[in-house]
Amino acid sequence: MTTVLLFGLTARHVAIADKFLMAVQQDDLDTVHGYLSEGFQPVTIKVEMIESLRNLLLLDAEEIIWKVRDLRGNQCSLLGTIKNKSKSTTDIWLGFVKEKSGWKVAAIEAPFVK
Numbered sequence: 001m002t003t004v005l006l007f008g009l010t011a012r013h014v015a016i017a018d019k020f021l022m023a024v025q026q027d028d029l030d031t032v033h034g035y036l037s038e039g040f041q042p043v044t045i046k047v048e049m050i051e052s053l054r055n056l057l058l059l060d061a062e063e064i065i066w067k068v069r070d071l072r073g074n075q076c077s078l079l080g081t082i083k084n085k086s087k088s089t090t091d092i093w094l095g096f097v098k099e100k101s102g103w104k105v106a107a108i109e110a111p112f113v114k
Contacts, residue, residue: 007085008077009071010066010069010071010078013069013071013076013078013096014066014069014104015044016035016096016103016105017064017066017078017080017105018034018064018095019031019035020032020094020105021053021064022056022100023035024050025051025054025061027050027054028098029050032050035104035105036104036105036106037069037097037099037104037105037106038079038095038099038104038107039097039106040058040077040104040106040107050055051069052110053108053110060084060113061082061083061085062084062085063083064080064081064082064083064092065080065081065083066078066079066080067079067080067081070078074098075095075096075098076095076098077093077095077096077099078093078094078096078102079091080092080093080094090110090111091110091111092108092109092110093107093108093110094107094108095107095108
């Protein structure tokens, strides 16, 4: 699959990821919960995880660049870099799964995220 085609096919996933992370920054737990897959919801809505993600994102976050995208059937993953105003960076990975209600976050990996 060409890079241009892959970026076009994963544009909706990037939009979901950005909205999900914005909800985390705003401490909007209801919206955060709505973006999580059915299988991930019971395990993930832990204050510690949301707190860790929020701290990661609010440390002078300037932008998130989604540099690696992978789409395979009903699964998608995005690897991004959070760039801070101090020019330091932190990687974050989001895994998505397609459910009846649409694409949902099914996994998160980032430093200090429990």
